[in-house]
Amino acid sequence: MDEKLQGRLNKVGEELKWILEPSKTSRKVRFSAESPCDKILKKWKYRPRETLSNRFLAHARRCPYENVVLTARKDYPGFNLHSYDDLMIRCKKLQDGTREQWLDWDDVWINPISISSKGWDFKTLQDGHLTCRCVTCSNTLCLQLKLGSQLNKRYWEKYVSSEHSMDCPWKKNQFDLKNEYYVQPWNLIRELERISRSKETRSTPIRHEKSSRFPRLTEKDTFELHVQGYEMMGEDLVQCTGCYKRAFAQSILQNEINFHAKWCKYYDCEKLGKMLKGSVVFPVNKNINGRLKLLENYFENM
Numbered sequence: 001m002d003e004k005l006q007g008r009l010n011k012v013g014e015e016l017k018w019i020l021e022p023s024k025t026s027r028k029v030r031f032s033a034e035s036p037c038d039k040i041l042k043k044w045k046y047r048p049r050e051t052l053s054n055r056f057l058a059h060a061r062r063c064p065y066e067n068v069v070l071t072a073r074k075d076y077p078g079f080n081l082h083s084y085d086d087l088m089i090r091c092k093k094l095q096d097g098t099r100e101q102w103l104d105w106d107d108v109w110i111n112p113i114s115i116s117s118k119g120w121d122f123k124t125l126q127d128g129h130l131t132c133r134c135v136t137c138s139n140t141l142c143l144q145l146k147l148g149s150q151l152n153k154r155y156w157e158k159y160v161s162s163e164h165s166m167d168c169p170w171k172k173n174q175f176d177l178k179n180e181y182y183v184q185p186w187n188l189i190r191e192l193e194r195i196s197r198s199k200e201t202r203s204t205p206i207r208h209e210k211s212s213r214f215p216r217l218t219e220k221d222t223f224e225l226h227v228q229g230y231e232m233m234g235e236d237l238v239q240c241t242g243c244y245k246r247a248f249a250q251s252i253l254q255n256e257i258n259f260h261a262k263w264c265k266y267y268d269c270e271k272l273g274k275m276l277k278g279s280v281v282f283p284v285n286k287n288i289n290g291r292l293k294l295l296e297n298y299f300e301n302m
Contacts, residue, residue: 045068046065046066046068047065048066049066076169077135078119078135078136079119079135079169081173084181087113087181088116088241090116090119090121090122091112092244093121093122094115094116094121094122096122096244097124097125098122101125101128103145104145104146104149104152105145107267108263109152110143110145110149110156111261113177113263113264114177114263115132117174117175117181118160118170118175119134119136119170120132120133120135120141121134128144128146129142129143129144129145130142130144134163134164134170136169139163141160141163143155181265182265183265183271183275185275188275188276192296194241195227195292198226199289217249221249221253227272227273228252228266228272228273229241229260229269230249233246236249236250240259240261240264240266241266242264243263243264243266245260245261245264
């Protein structure tokens with residue numbers, strides 16, 4: 001840690017001690033919300049409560065303002081537009097529910113991640129007829145996905161958006177896939193956290209039976225799988241964290257085929273590795289813990 005960063009941390013620590021000290025009576029002046037950002041947040045986050053004057057409503061007198069964010073969450077349950085975790089939960093349900101049937105997905109219009117980005121959750125699948133349900137308005141979306149992918153653009157324009165109710169916020173909103181789902185320089189920290197979590201969950205090596213036909217995976221092999229977007233599920237079974245496709249680890253390491261879906265953010269298997277290593281030089285003698293530490297230092301410098 002450089003001296004400049006250490007000095008900033010020390011200054012923040014001193015400010016926190018000063019604020020938390022009970023004897024300080026003028027803390028409101030030093031901790032006031034007078035910055036332009038605070039004014040904008042307060043302007044849009046709170047609004048006057050719409051209630052009629054009534055002496056029996058003591059609560060209304062005590063709370064003349066309401067939190068717009070909490071009100072919106074109550075009025076529109078399930079509408080977490082910027083929640084990456086909610087998006088991936090819906091995508092996983094779609095992928096798991098359609099795994100055993102061949103459907104006419106494409107990499108632009110109709111696929112699990114694009115449908116999930118509009119608030120649709122998996123419901124049923126019968127003979128190519130996919131049925132989804134909106135997490136907010138509970139309306140139903142029905143798509144026939146065995147007639148060819150040439151109809152997918154029409155499906156998107158005519159059904160995926162319009163099947164929401166008129167007042168449903170998903171009708172005019174969509175999760176920002178380009179900037180928040182696909183790998184970009186500004187969301188690399190999420191990838192680093194994923195690799196770090198995968199490393200922690202696999203801190204105890206998987207035991208291989210003597211009769212196992214799968215060769216033992218080295219630290220280098222495991223790290224390469226993580227960088228390509230995979231997580232370990234068994235002795236030689238891995239699953240992509242971007243499209244939830246499953247494959248054998250040895251097939252991936254031998255570069256037999258690209259197992260990612262075409263719409264997956266890891267479809268270019270080398271992209272993430274190049275971006276992570278672009279400004280970081282890994283010494284030959286560093287193990288996976290050392291490499292992760294170097295990446296952490298790299299992001300701190302960013």
